[in-house]
Structures are given as C-alpha cells and as structure tokens.
Amino acid sequence: MAKKRTLRGEVAIAGIGETTYYKHGQSPDAQFKLTLKAILAAAEDAGIDPREIDGIASYADDKNPPDRVAAALGMKQLRFSNMVWGGGGGGGSGAVGNAAAAIHAGFADCVVVYRGLAQGQGARFGSAAHYPTSLAGEAATWIPYGVMSPAQIFAMRTTRLMFEHGIERSTMRSVAMAAYHHAQNNPRAVMHGRPLDEEGYDNSRWITEPFRLFDCCLENDGAAALILVPADRAKDLKQKPCYLLGSAQGAEYRSGAGGHNNPDYATSSFKTVGPNLFEMAELGPKDVDVVQSYENFTGAVVMSLIEHGFCTYEEANEFITFENLIADGGKLPLNTSGGNLAECYMHGLELNIEAVRQIRGTSPNPVAGAEVAFVNSGPMVTPATNMIVGSEATL
C-alpha cells in the first residue's frame, strides 16, 4: 500500500508577529516597513535569527515581493517563494499549508508567511473609484451594473442563502456581536473600547442589502507574519509548539464560473475543501475547540460553519448564537481576537495568528483546554483555503 501523503504533525508554527493595527490610512509606516516589522517580530517570538529564514509564502494581492524581503532581511539564501492564487484573503491558510509543504518536501527549513497591507497607501478594497473607464471580459457582464465592491460581489450569495435555507438576520448578527465582544478584551483590536449590541447592529446603515455596516469587514493598515519550522526543531525553540494538522485549498465544481454562474451559488467554496481538510487532520468538526472563520461578510461565516460541518443548515439559526460563539462558555468559540470585523482586517492572517495563540494559551479570550484550533480563509472566493493546528497532545 502506498505511503499516505500528509502534512499532519510534520511542521510547526514556531513564531507569530504583528504590527500595531491601524485604521486604513493611519499607519505612520510604509507598507513594506510594516511587513518587515511583523517578520522581525515573528522571528523574535520564535527565537530565530531572521537571517535563517530561507523560504517565503504569501497569497494573492500581497505587494511585498519575496526578493525584496529576502534582500532587506539579509537572508543567507532564498530557497522557496510561493503565493496562493486568487483575490483578497482566500489564501491565508493555504499559504501556511504551502510553507509547511515546502518544509516537509525539503525545499526549505524555515519559512515565513506574511501579509503586509496598507490600504491608505494602495487602493481601498471597498472603493471602486480606481477602476478603469472601460473593461472587457467576464467582469464586463456585471461591473457596468454597479456590482463593484467585494460586498456587492458577494451579497447575492447571501440573499440566496437566506432564501434557500431560511437563515435569519439574527444569525448573521450573532457573528458580528461575538467578534466585537472578543475585541473588547483585546487591546490590539481596532474596535477595542467600541462594543456592539443588538440595537447598534440593527440600526446600522445598509452597505448593500442584505449586508449592514457591521456585516462587513474593516479596512486596515498593518502586517502579520508566522514562521514555520520542522516539527522536531520547534520543540527546542522559545514557544510552545503549535503543529499543523492539516490544510486544504480550492473550491467545488465550477466554483469560479464567470458572471455568478457557479452552479451551487450560495456557498462559501468549502463544500469540498472542508472535508479534504478534516481528512488530512484525521479529525472531525466535533474535535475542534475553537474556530477562526474569516469574516469578509457575516453571511459567508454562516455558510462556512455549515459547510465545515459545525452545524447543518437546519440547525444554523438555533446554533449560531452569540452565547454559543463566545469564548467564555460557548459551544463553538468564534473569532476570539475580534477577527476581520473588530480586531483588524489583515486579510485574515490575524486569524491564523489567533489560532496559534489559542493553542499556546495566550489568546486575549482563551478557550479553556483548547487543543485543536480551526481557521478558514476567504469564504466565497476561489480558491478558498483552511487549516487546523493542534497542541502536542493532538499528535
């Protein structure tokens, strides 16, 4: 019988680093400087000389190229550089998976995954003011109709989710309120000191129906980085090792069909990627202690939780409640640093970092006894990606 091909337990996340997170346009530092700061912080956290990093992995839209990073850091050599395709934050967990695959395959020994993002210095994701005056191809079939921002591109999937499965607005509200609740214990969070209650959500302005303001991610400046090493090396480093148990990438059949023609429309692209992840991790959704689920929009979080099997469509309204989503006693603690809605929109990489903190026990909202943490990145984009990490006890 052929040897099973898997990353389970082969590689560990040894270091995590973040800059201060800013509202968009408020970073005093250039985007590339932010990126370097986050990488150096992750190396310091791991207790690794940053010159020893020999591999770089990121995901689409990152504007901080690996050659410049390697040169700026004085890396002794660059042995691996890689980027997940796709837009926005779909590739965050996949970049961690690619970094681990490179280490396991022998391409590199110490790989950094990063995202540097200063929307004040580049184009804001929520604005289409910089679009060309004319365009061709698939996008020409929807942009001229005023479908331009990510919220507008994904809103109709959520309308359809609500129609097909009876998902209620209060279910999406719970996702937003849990994120804001967790951000109140996280001094790094951009929305620290800005709690959100039901009334605040219900009275917030429409961005595009069915999304209100608080259904939508923030726009921020900052950078985040994770450093991966072989599992056996991680034991000798500064931090409690956090092992990668699995990672998966992609989307279901014709998910990327143009002009909103993906056959299964109201999905977050995880119907196949979810099961593939759990197969590699040799775990099921019931084994997960804490969930970090990328919030571009709350409706996508609901889809993603269902598609990963944390509940069914029928159970969603009763299960995805504020009480169930909070770290202090909830059945499925969600986005325990505040996530994209309330900590920082670092294209989701802050969620991967929070998963590591949960395994270390250093989260601002620690889940008691957390051994298995789940992350998904970029629901509704293609490719979407995910990962599961665990403590030594899970190996």
Next chain:
Amino acid sequence: MSSDSVLPAGLPTPTPLPDGLDAPYWEATQRHELVAQRCSDCRGWQWTAEYLCHRCHSFEMGFEAIPGDAKVFSWQRPHHPVHPALKAACPYVVVLIEFPDADGIRMVGNLVDPPEGDIPIGAPVDPVFENHAEGPNGEPAYTLVQWKLRD
C-alpha cells in the same frame, strides 16, 4: 448615454474582448437580442463566454437566442456608493437572473422600477435593452440588458 438608464454615466463601460470571444453577445445586445453561448456539439448552454464547452470539451461554441422564461434568482440593493458616479444613484437594485430553459445559466442586471422592500425571488422578468452612446474618450457605444418584473 440613454436619458433613462438605471445607473448614471461614469461607471466602467463594457467592451468586447479583443479576440472576439464574447463579441456576438455584445453585438446582439445592440440589436436588442439576448443571446448566450451554446455548444454546437452537445447543445449545452454556457455563460459567461469561454473558449471550451465545459461539458464535452468542444471548441465549437456558438451563440443563440436564450429560450423560455427569465426569473429572479437573487438580488441586492446597494446603498453605499462605492464609485463616484453612483453617489446620486443609490440605492439601486441588482438582480441575478436565471434562465431555467437554458441549463440554468444566469446573468447580472439592474431591476427597472423596483418595488420597495424585498424583491420576489422566482418572479418572471422581461429584458429592457438600455442603449448607451459612444463615450467622451472614444469608448464604443454599447447596450446593457436590464430587467423589469412582469406585470
């Protein structure tokens, strides 16, 4: 620019791909005809335009008039203007239209004279062809396909 267009001038305008892949669609809209790609071999419908039939892998893709009803499949109502040209146009309604008799292909458009509140999913709609003249920078004339709820 049509005086009664759903959205004002200034948004990105559509142009056919230089190699002609989707040119028959845009040319048909200017004749006020709605067509989509149909495989000359397996006769399956496909949208948006692609070089290859995803079912039978034939490259012989033609364009034919879409048969049967058009129905609202999903919708949204943007309130926040994400483009300067939309500042005076919000809110407006975007609909995703499904063609059940053409293998369920879908097209995006705007709803003309939308009702208040929720848009009825599944409701039949008819196309409204919206002509736009040549743009100030030489952008070619084009026609958008909008939708109207059937009375």
